[in-house]
Amino acid sequence: MEEISNLMQGFAVALTWQNLLFMLVGILLGVLIGVLPGLGGANGVAILLPLTFSIPPTSAIIMLSCIYWGALFGGAITSVLFNIPGEPWSVATTFDGFPMSQKGRAGEALTAAFTSSFVGALFAVLLITFLAPLVARFALKFGPPEYFAIQLLTFCSFVGMGREPAAKTIASMMLGFALAAVGLDTVTGTLRMTFGQTHMLQGFDFLVAVIGLFGLGEIFLTMEEGLSFKGTRAKIDFNIVWRTWKTLPRYWITSLRSCVIGCWMGITPGGATPASFMSYGMARRFSKTGNKFGEGEIEGVIAPETAAHAAGTSALLPMLTLGIPGSPTAAVLLGGLLIWGLQPGPLLFVEKKEFVWGLIASMYLGNIVGLLIVLTTVPWWAAILRIPFAIIAPVIVVICAIGAYTVHNNMFDVVMMLVFGVVGYAFKKLKYPLAPLVLALVLGDMAETSFRQSMLLSAGSMTIFYSNGLVGSIVTLALFLLSWPLISRGLAFVRKRPVAPKEA
Amino acid sequence: MATNNKAPAGPVTTRWMELVVALALVIIGAIVIVDSHRVGIGWSEDGPRSGYFPNIIGWILTAAAFWIAGETLFKWKALAGKVFVTRDEMKPVLSMFVPTVVYVALVALIGIYVASAVYIATFMMWQGKYKWPPTLGVSIGVPVAVFLLFEVWFLIPLPKGPLEHLLGY
Numbered sequence: 099m100e101e102i103s104n105l106m107q108g109f110a111v112a113l114t115w116q117n118l119l120f121m122l123v124g125i126l127l128g129v130l131i132g133v134l135p136g137l138g139g140a141n142g143v144a145i146l147l148p149l150t151f152s153i154p155p156t157s158a159i160i161m162l163s164c165i166y167w168g169a170l171f172g173g174a175i176t177s178v179l180f181n182i183p184g185e186p187w188s189v190a191t192t193f194d195g196f197p198m199s200q201k202g203r204a205g206e207a208l209t210a211a212f213t214s215s216f217v218g219a220l221f222a223v224l225l226i227t228f229l230a231p232l233v234a235r236f237a238l239k240f241g242p243p244e245y246f247a248i249q250l251l252t253f254c255s256f257v258g259m260g261r262e263p264a265a266k267t268i269a270s271m272m273l274g275f276a277l278a279a280v281g282l283d284t285v286t287g288t289l290r291m292t293f294g295q296t297h298m299l300q301g302f303d304f305l306v307a308v309i310g311l312f313g314l315g316e317i318f319l320t321m322e323e324g325l326s327f328k329g330t331r332a333k334i335d336f337n338i339v340w341r342t343w344k345t346l347p348r349y350w351i352t353s354l355r356s357c358v359i360g361c362w363m364g365i366t367p368g369g370a371t372p373a374s375f376m377s378y379g380m381a382r383r384f385s386k387t388g389n390k391f392g393e394g395e396i397e398g399v400i401a402p403e404t405a406a407h408a409a410g411t412s413a414l415l416p417m418l419t420l421g422i423p424g425s426p427t428a429a430v431l432l433g434g435l436l437i438w439g440l441q442p443g444p445l446l447f448v449e450k451k452e453f454v455w456g457l458i459a460s461m462y463l464g465n466i467v468g469l470l471i472v473l474t475t476v477p478w479w480a481a482i483l484r485i486p487f488a489i490i491a492p493v494i495v496v497i498c499a500i501g502a503y504t505v506h507n508n509m510f511d512v513v514m515m516l517v518f519g520v521v522g523y524a525f526k527k528l529k530y531p532l533a534p535l536v537l538a539l540v541l542g543d544m545a546e547t548s549f550r551q552s553m554l555l556s557a558g559s560m561t562i563f564y565s566n567g568l569v570g571s572i573v574t575l576a577l578f579l580l581s582w583p584l585i586s587r588g589l590a591f592v593r594k595r596p597v598a599p600k601e602a
Numbered sequence: 603m604a605t606n607n608k609a610p611a612g613p614v615t616t617r618w619m620e621l622v623v624a625l626a627l628v629i630i631g632a633i634v635i636v637d638s639h640r641v642g643i644g645w646s647e648d649g650p651r652s653g654y655f656p657n658i659i660g661w662i663l664t665a666a667a668f669w670i671a672g673e674t675l676f677k678w679k680a681l682a683g684k685v686f687v688t689r690d691e692m693k694p695v696l697s698m699f700v701p702t703v704v705y706v707a708l709v710a711l712i713g714i715y716v717a718s719a720v721y722i723a724t725f726m727m728w729q730g731k732y733k734w735p736p737t738l739g740v741s742i743g744v745p746v747a748v749f750l751l752f753e754v755w756f757l758i759p760l761p762k763g764p765l766e767h768l769l770g771y
Contacts, residue, residue, distance in 0.1 A: 148756075148758055149751075149756050149758070152756055152757065263670075265666045265669040265670045265673065266666075266670060268666040269627050269663060269666035269667055269670060272631075272659050272660075272662050272663035272666060273627065273630065273663060275656075275659040275663075276630060276631075276634045276656065276659050276660065276663060279634070279656040279659065283641075285649075285652070286648075286651065286652050288641050288651075288652035289641075290637060290641055290652055290653070290656065291633065291634065291637045291656075314702070317698065318695050318698060318699065321695050321698040322687065322691045322692075322694060322695045323691075488725060488726055488729040488730025488732070489722075489726055489730065489732075489740055491698065491725065491729075492701075492721055492722040492725040492726070493722060493740070493744055495705070495721070496714075496722065496744060496745075496748070499705070499706065499709060499714065499718075500714065500748060500752070500760060503714065503760060503761065504758055509709070509761060512706055512709060512710075513706055516702060516703065516706050519702075520699075523695075524619070524623060525623075527616075527619070527686060527687075528616070528619060528620060528623055528686075530623075546655040549655055550649060550650050550654065550655060553649070553650050553654075554649045554650070558650070
């Protein structure tokens with residue numbers, strides 16, 4: 099088992115006092131981001147990215163990924179105690195988590211949520227440990243057509259698996275690609291869509307887009323709801339934790355199912371949010387007490403939390419091995435790696451072995467540290483949420499502005515953040531998904547380069563995407579997912595009954 | 603951005619908003635296509651030209667936007683009751699949006715520290731009805747903390763204005 103020895107070396111890298119300190123700081127910052135409205139995993143990491151430029155890459159990525167774990171944990175706190183999902187993926191947690199806390203079982207709900215998050219993450223990290231090297235080795239043989247096929251699959255799966263209308267997913271994605279094309283064309287050196295404006299030369303940075311879309315947009319939405327935090331109080335002590343832990347093994351089937359759903363949705367970029375909903379729905383269908391879901395069933399907390407955390411963690415697998423992030427936050431982490439001069443992809447596993455395994459080892463440690471921290475510090479986070487919105491909101495906007503500015507030390511980015519904030523608000527309200535936009539903005543140049551290289555190889559013929567079994571099957575799968583909304587509608591029409599609960 | 607600049611005369615309906623956004627996307631798509639044609643969508647001796655890929659993107663974007671617009675028009679009657687924002691919801695959003703626009707302008711003019719202090723103070727007193735002591739505490743405390751964190755510890759310069767220059771930074 100080469101992986102085990104690599105992992106042990108990774109632990110040696112990750113287990114220094116300095117790195118443990120960064121881990122701790124990362125988790126604390128992450129939970130803070132997770133509980134505050136308007137700051138989430140993606141934009142939180144984006145804002146904090148510049149702060150890490152002065153520390154070594156391994157420590158920096160450990161801290162950033164810990165911020166991510168912290169944010170995943172933090173989302174559960176607001177869902178259970180305040181019925182406010184701090185993160186989109188914890189919406190499903192509110193369904194049963196909040197009723198539980200209303201019944202005075204907040205401690206149990208939180209313990210269950212944190213523990214299942216941990217289980218989900220652990221499952222996903224184990225998957226990464228053993229699967230990632232294989233995927234990386236396999237991907238070494240990839241050429242431009244294969245890369246483009248994988249990227250196509252990434253984007254088509256948004257259309258096929260997203261809950262939003264297909265046309266809006268496609269529109270949002272294409273807007274991302276269009277924005278990515280602005281600026282200098284890296285292949286020919288031609289200027290595109292700059293209209294003679296010098297500050298358009300650099301193009302649109304996705305970090306600024308992430309901060310605006312998710313940060314400001316979310317603040318505007320929160321303002322609109324006229325939100326006042328009315329929460330229940332939580333008491334967690336060792337007795338409650340122990341009592342809850344003793345009941346958890348009973349739900350191992352739900353846990354396992356949620357882990358699998360989460361990992362699947364994380365690797366194919368369905369993302370944590372649909373994973374948590376899907377897992378909740380499945381748990382309700384298969385549970386003996388399914389009809390009681392929504393009234394405060396512990397299983398209804400376990401299912402979405404496990405899946406969300408498994409998806410959030412496994413989203414790093416394609417990011418590390420193929421350079422294709424499975425979620426907006428993974429995309430931000432990818433951006434960080436690029437800034438430190440580390441090119442994610444199969445070669446990373448060969449050239450920067452100690453970095454990769456240090457990161458994977460830190461995923462184990464980070465989640466253990468995270469679980470301990472959140473279990474012991476819940477009351478503090480609940481207290482932060484009692485700070486009135488009139489104070490929190492402007493402070494978050496200031497933090498977003500600083501984050502946007504520090505990306506390139508550029509004032510124009512702050513203005514763009516505001517524009518993206520308005521776009522984010524409108525898109526959210528009209529049910530345009532934001533994740534495809536961000537991912538297209540990140541992967542735009544890569545997708546374009548691999549597409550153009552493929553076209554060069556084939557002299558402009560699309561048949562190159564069916565030139566061998568591998569690329570052909572990936573493209574076929576991608577096209578199948580792309581047409582899935584049509585297929586499912588067709589099936590529903592044939593059966594003369596609606597299959598999926600459609601929103602629009 | 604048309605969303606928030608509209609006068610709050612009445613509730614904005616979702617169907618009109620759908621059309622406005624779809625139209626905006628069509629325009630963006632058209633810009634992408636036109637610009638792609640400007641830089642060339644065909645081949646040159648060294649391969650596809652710069653507009654080759656964006657041209658395709660532009661067309662798909664335009665098509666998707668037309669699809670959304672068409673779907674909205676198709677369901678026009680059914681969408682009649684749906685409201686994008688009511689007048690009551692618009693007010694808090696604008697009360698956040700307008701100060702933020704002013705804030706961004708101020709950052710460009712007088713630096714981020716003073717602008718942030720003014721912005722936080724305005725918002726706290728206006729929206730939160732706070733008295734001077736807590737307002738001053740937060741609105742001065744946050745920029746000072748930011749200053750220590752960014753300029754002193756992490757050595758990341760942020761935009762500064764006359765006050766900071768006066769203090770020697």
